[in-house]
Amino acid sequence: MKVIRRRSFLKRLILFLFGAQSAYLLFDFFKGNKEKDLDTEDIFEARHLKDFEPGRIYPFSSGKFYLYKFDDGGVIAVSYRCTHLGCTIRFDEGSGSFVCPCHASAFNIKGEVLSPPATRPLDTLPVQIKNGIVKVDVNHPQKRRRFERSQLVYG
Ligand code: FES
Structure with a gap:
């Protein structure tokens, strides 16, 4: 029983970390694009x-x-x-x-x-x-x- 709980917890933890990292990368991507606008040839x-x-x-x-x-x-x-x-x-x-x-x-x-x-x-x-x-x-x-x-x- 304990093994199953631990596995479930680890699964959730991995999913949470993966989700948090994805959110951060998306945020960074859009933030990066805004800054790039300032450096265009215009x-x-x-x-x-x-x-x-x-x-x-x-x-x-x-x-x-x-x-x-x-x-x-x-x-x-x-x-x-x-x-x-x-x-x-x-x-x-x-x-x-x-x-x-x-x-x-x-x-x-x-x-x-x-x-x-x-x-x-x-x-x-x-x-x-x-x-x-x-x-x-x-x-x-x-x-x-x-x-x-x-x-x-x-x-
Ligand atoms: S183009 Fe300037 S007054 Fe006509």
Whole structure:
């Protein structure tokens, strides 16, 4: 009788350990995939968050975006593409705004339209801050109707 109980107990113990190990491996697999998303070719690694001064525009020509850090530490990345017909905008230090050389649309630092013919703000690019490093997803621009503080990302 004791032998049977012991066998039954061992069977259950082995099943439990096998189940726990499987659950751990599944958890690790999915966790690992999430972290991999940050390292895909879509992600442009900018700099450490502390290397950005608040109130300054930082151009990243190879990523085709501008990054701006607000006084409260929030950052936003806006696309180089004008929302009128897609020309490349540039930042004009004198006016403190983005201007389009094609048809003269202008946008403020939040990407909001100051002058038409563009009718909607510059697209934002998803920003992730991981271990203090600002990473920008350059291949998934987000259209928006207006600037909202929820578009800012904090470290
Ligand atoms: S493409 Fe920018 S204003 Fe027309």
